[in-house]
Amino acid sequence: MLEKENKVTFGRTSIESRPCDDNAKTNNTERIMELGETTISNPKGNIHCLTIIGQIEGHIILPPQNKTTKYEHVIPQLVAIEEDENIDGLLLILNTVGGDVEAGLAIAEMIASMSKPSVSLVLGGGHSIGVPMAVATDYSFIAPSATMTIHPLRLSGMIIGVPQTYEYFDKMQERVVQFVSKNSKISREKFRELMLKTGELANDVGTVLFGEEAVKNGLIDQLGGLSDALAKLYELIELDRRRKQIFKGKMEGEVQ
Amino acid sequence: MILHSIIPAEKVFEDYLWRDSNNSAKQNANIEVYYLGQRVEVSPLTNGEYVINRLISTSPKAFLDPRFKPGTIIKATLPKK
Numbered sequence: 001m002l003e004k005e006n007k008v009t010f011g012r013t014s015i016e017s018r019p020c021d022d023n024a025k026t027n028n029t030e031r032i033m034e035l036g037e038t039t040i041s042n043p044k045g046n047i048h049c050l051t052i053i054g055q056i057e058g059h060i061i062l063p064p065q066n067k068t069t070k071y072e073h074v075i076p077q078l079v080a081i082e083e084d085e086n087i088d089g090l091l092l093i094l095n096t097v098g099g100d101v102e103a104g105l106a107i108a109e110m111i112a113s114m115s116k117p118s119v120s121l122v123l124g125g126g127h128s129i130g131v132p133m134a135v136a137t138d139y140s141f142i143a144p145s146a147t148m149t150i151h152p153l154r155l156s157g158m159i160i161g162v163p164q165t166y167e168y169f170d171k172m173q174e175r176v177v178q179f180v181s182k183n184s185k186i187s188r189e190k191f192r193e194l195m196l197k198t199g200e201l202a203n204d205v206g207t208v209l210f211g212e213e214a215v216k217n218g219l220i221d222q223l224g225g226l227s228d229a230l231a232k233l234y235e236l237i238e239l240d241r242r243r244k245q246i247f248k249g250k251m252e253g254e255v256q
Numbered sequence: 257m258i259l260h261s262i263i264p265a266e267k268v269f270e271d272y273l274w275r276d277s278n279n280s281a282k283q284n285a286n287i288e289v290y291y292l293g294q295r296v297e298v299s300p301l302t303n304g305e306y307v308i309n310r311l312i313s314t315s316p317k318a319f320l321d322p323r324f325k326p327g328t329i330i331k332a333t334l335p336k337k
Contacts, residue, residue, distance in 0.1 A: 047316070048314040048315055048316070049314055049316050050314045055261060055263070055268065058257060059257050060257050062268060062269075063268070063269060063270065065270065066263075066268055073295070073312050077313075077314045080314075081314060090314075097261050097262050097263050098259070098260050098261030098262055098263070099259060099260070099261050100257055100258070100259060100260075101257075101258045101259070101260045102257070102258075104260065125262075127261070127262045128260040128261050128262055129260040129261070149262050151262070153258055153260050154259075154260075154265070156259065156265040172258055176260070
C-alpha cells in the first residue's frame with residue numbers, strides 16, 4: 001500500500017523509494033509524511049522559506065555554469081504558500097546576482113500582493129533585480145556584511161543607435177524604479193540618483209550599498225540576521241491573527 | 257529578454273557561444289521529478305538509479321528529512337504499459 005503511494009510519475013519515468021526494512025513498520029504519522037502533507041504544530045505559526053540564489057532564470061534557460069532560481073519553480077510555490085491554510089508566513093532569503101527583469105519583477109509582484117505576512121533577509125548580495133525582490137515583503141532585513149548593487153539595465157545584443165532605444169530602456173528601468181519606490185521608504189528620485197551615480201563602480205554607473213547604507217537610504221528596513229527575521233515574522237503573524245479575530249468578532253456581532 | 261545582473265552577459269552566456277563553435281558540449285543531464293511529494297532534481301546513474309542533487313521546496317521540514325539528502329540514491333522504474 002505504502003509503496004504504491006510512494007511511486008511518482010514524471011513523464012514516462014516513475015520513481016519509487018528503494019525498499020527498506022525500516023519501512024516495513026509504518027505508522028500513520030509516517031504515511032502523512034510520505035505524502036508531503038505534514039502538519040507542523042508550531043504555536044507561533046508555521047512558516048515556509050523561499051531561497052532565491054544565483055541568477056533569476058526567466059524566459060531563456062541559462063547555460064549550466066549558472067546557478068539559477070527558476071520562476072516556474074518559485075511562482076507555483078508562492079501560490080501554494082498563499083493557499084495553504086497550514087502556512088502562516090513566508091521567509092524570503094536572498095543571495096542573488098540579478099537576472100531576468102520580467103521574471104524578477106513577476107516574483108516581486110507576487111510576494112508584494114500576498115496576504116500572508118512575509119519577511120525578507122538579504123545575505124551576501126541582493127543585486128540588480130534582487131533589489132525589488134528584497135523590498136517586496138512586508139518587512140526587510142539585511143546582514144551587515146551583505147551588499148546591494150543598484151545599476152542601470154545594460155544593453156546587449158543588437159542595438160539600433162536611435163534615441164528610441166534609449167527611451168525603451170528608460171521605460172524598462174522605470175518599472176524597477178517604480179516598484180522599489182512604492183514598496184520601500186526610498187524615493188523615486190533618490191533611487192534613480194543611486195542608479196546613475198558615477199565614480200562608485202569600477203566600470204559601470206551605479207552604487208554598491210553595504211548593509212548599513214541600504215538601511216540608511218531607506219531601501220531596507222533593518223540590519224539583522226536569521227533570528228531577527230524570524231522574530232519579526234512571528235510578530236507579524238501574531239498581528240495578522242489578532243486582526244483576523246477582531247474581524248471575525250465584528251462579523252459575528254453584525255449577524256446578531 | 258533583458259538581463260539585469262551584475263554578472264556580464266558574455267559570462268552568463270559563455271557556454272552558448274562555446275557550444276556553437278564546438279558541437280560536442282555535454283549537457284547537464286539533470287531532471288526534475290516528484291519524489292515523496294516533493295520536487296527534487298536528480299541525475300541518472302546506471303541501472304535505473306538516480307542520485308538526488310537538490311531538493312526544491314519551501315518547506316523547512318523537508319530539508320530536515322534525511323530521505324531528501326543530496327547524494328541519496330533512489331530507484332526508478334518505467335511504468336507498465
